[in-house]
Amino acid sequence: MLAAALVYCLFPLLWLLAAATKSPSELYGTAPFGLTPHAGERLAGNLRALFSRDGGVFARWLLNTLVYAGGGAALGTLLAALAGHALAWYRFPGRGLVSVLILGGVMVPPAVLAVPVFLLMSEAGLTNTMWAVLLPSLVSPVAVHLMRLFSAASVPGSLLEAARLDGLGEAAIFARVVFRLLAPGLTTVFLFQLVAVWNNFLLPLIVLSDQDLYPVTLGLVAWQGNAVRDAALTTLVITGSLVAVLPLIAAFLLLQRYWRADLAAGGVKD
Template identity: 50%
Template sequence: MTLKYKTLVTAVLAVIAVYFLIPVYWLIVAYTKSSADLFGSFGLWFSHPSPIANLKTLFSYQHGIYLRWTLNSVLYAGVGSAAATLLAAAAGYGMAKFRFTGRKTAFNLILAGVLIPSTALTLPLYLLLSQFDMANSYWALLLPSMVSPFGVYLCRIYAAAAVPDELMEAARLDGAGEFRVFATVGLRIMTPALVTIFLFQFVGIWNNYFLPLIMLSDPHLFPITLGLTTWQSFASRDPILYQLTVGGAFVSVIPLMIMMVILQRFWKTGITQGSVKE
């Protein structure tokens, strides 16, 4: 590879990096501004920055409703992704390591579930949960979030390639039951895949907007996504909501950034390991 070619590739990658980082930079700059400065100053530079004051206003507005939305998002994303990961691990492990009638049919149905857009299932889910008086409740978001067809698919592929049958048989000979074999052998070996599923599911639930929009009507149950959209819809009447919406969007991405930094080594491993059987 010539020096000229390396320089060209580096320049192209630098342009792409700037393209993706400019919105993040704008969000940071806009977070420090007042509502007036958002529209009366240059968008890509600071103007009378007051990040601490903006943060206090964000968490005190409407008796601290944004903090409630944040806790709701943590509950929905944390509990939903953890439950979805465990259920996907159990289902994928069972399909990979046990032979039973209808196994291929069940796996094909799961593959079909991966291809169906989640938005297409929102209205049927609302009608179903309404029959059980679960609409406009925490369960209305938690129950759908606990299902991850992609997670089952990934766990099935990963378990088939990475969990040795010999190791499972050795555990059985030592007196371990099937549940203990799964908990002590399967889950430990499948950790990279489980972290991958947890991360994908957490980000998906955290950023989900359409499902809360259909399911919830009580503002105290809103996640951050729906709450900020509500603020934005009233910003023309109360201009301070423009700044609060921008500030809330900035704060909402911080947990995702922290998770990406902490889990990225597991995430990278989880994508590649198990894809090729030795």
Template identity: 50%
Template structure:
């Protein structure tokens, strides 16, 4: 499921738009104004730290649990670390000839290629909507946006049947193709194109004899980069988190992304508890890349009202 980016053009009046401001407004913080003379509040800080503790608890647990052997998992204290991390990784590595790494590579492929294509398609559509006036523009935009509200489940069954008709189910295409179109990405790209590409510069490029597509790729795209990184990140996380689409489309476990793979492994663990340590070690290894991506790119997570989205 996880149709992450499901935001909209605000049906809310007075809703402002997500305007790129050149740098991450979230990360800039108000530390400059946090005057030294102000008395810190223990209650406020305490509540924040409690929230942080709650959010870190499962993450800390999975780090500790992945160092335990199968028997220690259910016998030693929850947060008491052990020394079996490397054994567990080796076991995971050996599981069906490194199937786990294949799942990781598949996820990287689905999320990376899917988000890249999605960003390109969104950037083109957003630029077309922002920088041209043409008949039917608003109709096209509103139709594309309405897609945001369509629940993934309504699409899942017919998408499966249509792709089965083309004999594309149980292939990489069946997960990649439906992931490319992102109404939310188009919406954001339109705002970014409108705000960061001045009309005069587009005109100047045309006067210099650049074609429409050259103007877009060589003049507009470089100016839209900060916004496009945000579009890419949203789509990357959406595809990385997606469970229902690959769960429905794929039968061959060599094509699974990590979410479907680990879920299946846990299912088998119900009858073979030895697999539990593999599941836990796999869960730890699978969240490392995404957590690293988050921490390094935090300044790109600027989410304004209109960009409001929800993880499902």
């Protein structure tokens, strides 16, 4: 079953890699996974064409996506950690209601919120700006709920009390103690947020009209819409899709070592 799942997951990526080494004529005239002669040279040529097309706009799209996804995931993970830890360990009026509202937000599909978010951004005068994509990416009910559960399970209450007895304030406790204990949960939430924002298409489509502000997803779809008139765009869209996947693969490979369960296991005895 694992082998079948692996093939299922790798099948599109392998096709993408093979297709990126072909010219438009070779794309439909060769076997789907077959490599043509001088595949490396053809891939290098496709990459040069990709980054030089329309004045190098693809590099701008890639940079925009890094800002949207990287900034949104980092800040969103920090906000989720703060909110989740507060809901797990602090008692305040309305705590139960806030938790219920967050759970309700988890059940709402993101597509349903696209139009309300557009109306909010329009009222704030932020449409067709990077803030219209970045700000909605900072808050995720799923991320807050996950961090609440992880904080409740992995942060020993006795450790918090010991830190308070040592004279640390709440902000210092979170920065020096809690943040390290939440490392596996932070990594998980960060990757979830990164993938969600990186692959987001509907929100940028609604709030952006300036091509220079497009993320990679929206930019490649715009190119694909013109591929009927210019066959070379099909190859560039495929090559661009391959390039757009590489940062996500790199992020998973670099951060997977932080997925360790209970860093504090055995460190404190309640």
